[in-house]
Amino acid sequence: MRETIAVIDDDKYINDMLSELLTAEGYTVIRAFSGSEGAELLEKNAPDLVLLDLMMPGLSGEQVLPLIRDIPVIVMSAKCDVDSRVNLLMSGAADYITKPFDTRELLARISVRLREHSAANADFLEFDGLSLDVDLHVASFGEQSVKLTKTEFAILKILMQNPKQVITKSQILDRVSADTPDCVESSLKVHVSNLRRKLREISERDFIEAVWGIGFKMKNES
Numbered sequence: 001m002r003e004t005i006a007v008i009d010d011d012k013y014i015n016d017m018l019s020e021l022l023t024a025e026g027y028t029v030i031r032a033f034s035g036s037e038g039a040e041l042l043e044k045n046a047p048d049l050v051l052l053d054l055m056m057p058g059l060s061g062e063q064v065l066p067l068i069r070d071i072p073v074i075v076m077s078a079k080c081d082v083d084s085r086v087n088l089l090m091s092g093a094a095d096y097i098t099k100p101f102d103t104r105e106l107l108a109r110i111s112v113r114l115r116e117h118s119a120a121n122a123d124f125l126e127f128d129g130l131s132l133d134v135d136l137h138v139a140s141f142g143e144q145s146v147k148l149t150k151t152e153f154a155i156l157k158i159l160m161q162n163p164k165q166v167i168t169k170s171q172i173l174d175r176v177s178a179d180t181p182d183c184v185e186s187s188l189k190v191h192v193s194n195l196r197r198k199l200r201e202i203s204e205r206d207f208i209e210a211v212w213g214i215g216f217k218m219k220n221e222s
Contacts (some may be wrong), residue, residue: 003114004028008038008064009053009076015088015098018051021103022110035059039067049114051076052093065091069175072113076101088105088166090214112193127218130207132160144202151176152195159218168215175198192216 005027009015012033021031030045034039038039042050044179050068052079054061065073065088072094077084085096094113097106131140137153138145148156154176158167169188192208199207209219 001028002028003048004030004037004045005110006030006032006047006050007033008041008050008056008061010034010056011053013216014076016055021107025107035061035064038064042068042071047071047220048117049074049110051110053077054079062088062091065093068092072117074109074113089165091102109200125157127160127163128220130160130203132156133216139199139202141199141203146198148195148198149191151191152198155191155195155216156199156208159216163218166211166214166217170215175188194219 005022007015007018007022007029008031009018010033015031015033019031022029025045030041031048032041035056038052038056039059042064048071050071050073052061052064052068052075054075061075061077065075072083074095074097075088075093076097076099076100079085088096094116095109095217097109110191123134125134128143132138132153133140134157137150139148140146155172156183158172158175169185173185192210196206196208205221206219208216210216
């Protein structure tokens, strides 16, 4: 099945070029030429990946980004300073490429993000010997397993889907609040603490580390 990529960029030349490039690579392309048009496009469609410009009329790329849920977003921008890149990645972008870019690099980044997103939505997630059964809400390490509460499962799933990223507390709350209303800011620390304890009991190691003042991430043994 052909994967669909949404291109949201007000520069007609770049938008047209990306459309031709991606179509030639076998992707289905849907397009928008402003932030507002892009928001409307995403309300009616569910692409597999979004290419998002920042400086656009109407809504800016920074305003559109928080509206995109559960879809990998590669930001395209002439802004190349570290603070801009960090802020966008912390706000939910999966990747960042600076304009002007080499189309070969962009295609490689698209392929990687699509592959990661597909793996993240599998029935089983794995990280450094730890596995998560998405259907049964069971975490396992070797022959040891433990049943997780709905909230603990939701938190661990988010972290394991993004094993190299620091997930902020607000991102966790935004993503799990719809299914787990008992997880609020005041109780998040308790839920994470219980989850870390359960994982420690089956593995004798810490799989989750707190990044002070920001949030949480998966922790490699090394």
